[in-house]
Amino acid sequence: MVIGIIGGGASGMAAALAAAENPSAQVLLFERQARLGRKLQATGNGRCNLTNLQAGETGYHGDDPQFPQGAIKAFDPQATLAWFGQLGLLTVAEPSGRVYPYSDQANSVVDVLRFALEKPNIRVITGCEVSKVRKVGDGFSLTAGEQQYACDRVIVACGGLAGTKLGGSMAGYKLLSKFGHHSTRLRPALVQLKADWGALASLKGVRANCHGKILRDGALVAESTGELQFTEYGLSGPVIFEISRDVCQGAGQWRCALDFLPHVQEAELLRMMENRKATALSAEELLTGILHNRLGRVLTRAAGIRGGYIRELEQEQLLAVCRAVKAFEVVLTEPMGMDSAQVTAGGVITDAFDPATMESKLVSGLYACGEVLDVDGDCGGYNLQWAWSSGRAAGLHAGRETL
Numbered sequence: 001m002v003i004g005i006i007g008g009g010a011s012g013m014a015a016a017l018a019a020a021e022n023p024s025a026q027v028l029l030f031e032r033q034a035r036l037g038r039k040l041q042a043t044g045n046g047r048c049n050l051t052n053l054q055a056g057e058t059g060y061h062g063d064d065p066q067f068p069q070g071a072i073k074a075f076d077p078q079a080t081l082a083w084f085g086q087l088g089l090l091t092v093a094e095p096s097g098r099v100y101p102y103s104d105q106a107n108s109v110v111d112v113l114r115f116a117l118e119k120p121n122i123r124v125i126t127g128c129e130v131s132k133v134r135k136v137g138d139g140f141s142l143t144a145g146e147q148q149y150a151c152d153r154v155i156v157a158c159g160g161l162a163g164t165k166l167g168g169s170m171a172g173y174k175l176l177s178k179f180g181h182h183s184t185r186l187r188p189a190l191v192q193l194k195a196d197w198g199a200l201a202s203l204k205g206v207r208a209n210c211h212g213k214i215l216r217d218g219a220l221v222a223e224s225t226g227e228l229q230f231t232e233y234g235l236s237g238p239v240i241f242e243i244s245r246d247v248c249q250g251a252g253q254w255r256c257a258l259d260f261l262p263h264v265q266e267a268e269l270l271r272m273m274e275n276r277k278a279t280a281l282s283a284e285e286l287l288t289g290i291l292h293n294r295l296g297r298v299l300t301r302a303a304g305i306r307g308g309y310i311r312e313l314e315q316e317q318l319l320a321v322c323r324a325v326k327a328f329e330v331v332l333t334e335p336m337g338m339d340s341a342q343v344t345a346g347g348v349i350t351d352a353f354d355p356a357t358m359e360s361k362l363v364s365g366l367y368a369c370g371e372v373l374d375v376d377g378d379c380g381g382y383n384l385q386w387a388w389s390s391g392r393a394a395g396l397h398a399g400r401e402t403l
C-alpha cells in the first residue's frame, strides 16, 4: 500500500512517521522546496515554540472551532512531547506553557524529524512539486515534475498561504478544490499591524511590556499582555500577534489601546513623577528610568509637554502623561500581508472532513492536515500542535491496511 504525502512541513512529516508505523505501508513524502521543514526552521524566531502545554479545549479558531479537538485530544501536548522525546529531542517548558527545544534551536526539531524519516518504508523526495492529483480507480495518480506516482491514499499537507517566503502558497487549497473541497476566506493571522502614528519612525526597534487592547469603534474586541515591538510601519511582537486576528476586517474605526505600565496604578505613577519635581531634570526626562528612554520621550511629547523642567509642570500635565502611559491609543489601518503572517485564518472547510481521521467525506482515501484546513491557533505553540496532532491522525489512519 502506497501513501503519498504532499508537503514535507510539520504536519506532513508527522503524517509520514505515523503512516510508516505500519511496516507494510510505503510512504512517499513530496516536498517542493530543496529541504524538509523550511518553515519549521524559522518558527519561534528560530527557537521553534513546538507546542503549548495549555493547547486543548481552547485556543483554536475557524468556522468550527470544535473540529481540532478530536485530533488534539488523541495526540495532546504531553503525548507530543513523549513522541519527540522518543525521537531524541530534549525540550523545556516555560512557565507560560510554551515548549521549546532545550538547544533553543528550531534546527534541532527539524533534525530529529529528518533522522526519524530515514526508514526503509519512507522515501523522501525533495525539490519536487506535486502539481496534479487524479483519482484513478480506488487509488490516485500524482504528477510531480515529469513523473507519475501511483498511490493508494493521499495526504494533502501543503500548509497555508501565510509566510509566503518560507513556502506558504495556494497549492493545497487548489489541489483539494479539484476534489470538490471549498475554502473559506483566507486572512492573515498572528500578524503585525500597521498604524497611523507619526512618532513610529522614532520608535522603530523599541520593545516594551504592555497590556494591549483592540477596540472597534471604542468596543473591546481582544486584549492581551506581553511584549510589544515598534516597527517603522506599526506594532509587532507577541502581544500584537495574540490580538491581531481579524483586525480591520470590517467597517469602523480600529484602534489599539496600550497600557505601558499594566502593573502600576495611575496614582502610583503620579507619585513617582511628583517625586521628580525636586530634581533639576528637564521635562522630557519625566519617564526616564521608568520606560525605554525613546518611548518615555515620545509619550511625554504626546501628552503635550514641550521643553521646560519637571519642577515647572502642572498637575494637569502630569495627569496627561499618566494617561499617555496607561491608555495610549493608536489608530490601526490594516494588518500586514500574508507574507508577514505566521498563520492563515480560514482554509479548507472542515465540515467535509472526519475530525478523528482527517479523511475527506467526499473522496475516500484522500486526507488533509495542518494549516491548509480552516483551523488556526493562538500564538504560543498552538499551530504546531495542530500540525503534529492532525498530521498524526491522518498518517495513522491512511497507513492502516483496511479502512
Ligand SMILES: Cc1cc2nc3c(=O)[nH]c(=O)nc-3n(C[C@H](O)[C@H](O)[C@H](O)COP(=O)(O)OP(=O)(O)OC[C@H]3O[C@@H](n4cnc5c(N)ncnc54)[C@H](O)[C@@H]3O)c2cc1C
Pocket: 006, 007, 008, 009, 010, 011, 012, 030, 031, 032, 033, 036, 037, 038, 039, 040, 042, 043, 044, 045, 048, 049, 050, 051, 128, 129, 130, 131, 157, 158, 159, 160, 162, 163, 166, 167, 168, 169, 171, 172, 341, 342, 343, 369, 370, 371, 372, 380, 381, 382, 383, 384, 385, 387
Ligand atoms: C515566521 C513563522 C514563525 C512561526 N512560529 C511558530 C511557532 O513558534 N509556533 C507555532 O506553533 N507555530 C508557528 N508558526 C506557524 C507554523 O509554522 C505553521 O502553522 C505550521 O508550520 C503549519 O504546518 P503545515 O505542515 O500545515 O505547513 P508547513 O509547515 O508550511 O509545510 C507545508 C509544506 O508543504 C510544501 N508544499 C506545498 N505545496 C506543495 C506541493 N504542491 N508539492 C510538494 N510540496 C508542497 C511546502 O513547501 C511546505 O514545506 C510560525 C509560522 C511562521 C511563518
